[in-house]
Amino acid sequence: MRKTVSIAAIALLGALTACGGGGESESGGPVTLRMTTxxxxxxxxxxxxxxxxxxRKTEPDVTVTFExxxxxxxxxxxxxxxxxxxxxxxxxxxEGSAPDFVASGxxxxxxxxxxxxxxxxxAATALWKQDGKLMGYPFSTSPFGVFVNTDMLRQAGQTLPTGDKWTWDNAVAVAAATAAKTGKQGLVIRDxxxxxxxxxxxxxxxxxxxxxxxxGKTCGFDQQPMVDAMTFLHKAIFTGKALPAPGVAADFFAGESAMTIAQISRASLLKDGKFGWTLVPLPAGPSGAYSVIGQGGLGVLKKGKNAAAAQEFVKFFTSPAxxxxxxxxxxPPRQSQLNAGTLAKANPLLKPEQLQDVVIDGIANGVVKPSHTGSAEISQAVRSALDPMWKPGADVPGVLRGVCTAIQPLLAK
Known part of the structure; x- marks a missing residue:
């Protein structure tokens, strides 16, 4: 059922090009703007x-609601x-659906x-442009980092690897040892x-x-780098027990795991100070240090009832202040604000060096998560084709070949 709905959603988006901007007319009276989040x-x-x-202090006739x-x-x-x-x-x-929204009209x-x-x-706006025009504003350009429960590591007699020793091999070793000692989970890839x-x-x-x-035309799941990465991940889940198995839920921010991969927007969940923690960049892999960025963009819909008023609010919402x-x-995507001093003012829970290492350096050197037109259909196909891998003894290379078989026709569209 979900696949049918996802495919239908993309078809609806594509049809909007023909529908045009019929909803742009303004009422002339008080306006209520609705923003989905x-x-x-x-x-x-x-x-x-x-x-x-x-x-509303300067535009008293405009009310904004968030859904x-x-x-x-x-x-x-x-x-x-x-x-x-x-x-x-x-x-x-x-970010995953940005190409569809940007290209759809x-x-x-x-x-x-x-x-x-x-x-x-x-680099922050590249995904959101079409023919040189900015179709969406990437108000959130956020690299992923690893939150670590330092109290839990200490309880398990583990030490967080640092510097050149902060690698994926060492990260999962510490996560597995901590899980085994505490009875909780090791590393959670959030969401x-x-x-x-x-x-x-x-x-x-x-x-x-x-x-x-x-x-975007050729599948990479069956290539050796992906086979090696997924083999490592499968072993970490089912042999090392470093990650929760399928069906096992664990919330790092509730003290249920030793580590989690997440963005700094989650740091607010730690303000109660229930346990000691730190934030570090993603571990280095065999190809070296790297960063992955998640983005959220703001788009004004042509078919909204108050497009002009919405553009004015977006101008205010995205102002430097x-x-x-x-x-x-x-x-933010604003280069003038991507410095530890500015970010530290808004992020009192994070140290300037954490903001520099995870956020600023991450944006400078990172790559945005995978995105493609037809994202809903492709993502559902990948998810279904990967399902056989999430069990002990899975044929990882065979599963990944199956992923390419499933999505190659979609990539070629």
């Missing part, structure tokens, strides 16, 4: 509402809303709605849960592996 984190919601309240949708079905829900005549005015777009260009576009990092395979890019890119070639506030959770 995937985060119901109370700290995020509080910040968004505060920015909206500030906007949090479940992450797993987020894009499907938004595209269904658009096709059903209930398009949000503004949508938080995930569903979004209005934002070049005139963003202050000082020259300050935006070219993977054996469903969202794209989060595995935080691991397999350490082997230089890619889901597909840079032009509000960008600095949002940096508490969402590292």
């Amino acid at each position: 995937w985060s119901a984190n109370p700290a995020h919601v509080e910040l968004f509402n505060a920015i909206a309240a500030d906007y 949090a949708l479940p992450l797993e079905n987020y894009t499907t829900t938004v595209t269904t809303q658009i096709a059903g005549g209930n398009a949000p005015d503004i949508a938080w777009i995930l 569903a979004l209005t260009a934002l070049d005139d709605s963003i202050e000082n576009t020259a300050d935006l990092a070219p 993977f849960d054996y469903k969202d395979w794209s989060n595995l890019a935080t691991v397999f890119r350490g082997w230089g592996a890619e889901a597909w070639t840079a032009d 509000n960008s600095e506030k949002l940096a508490q959770f969402f590292p």
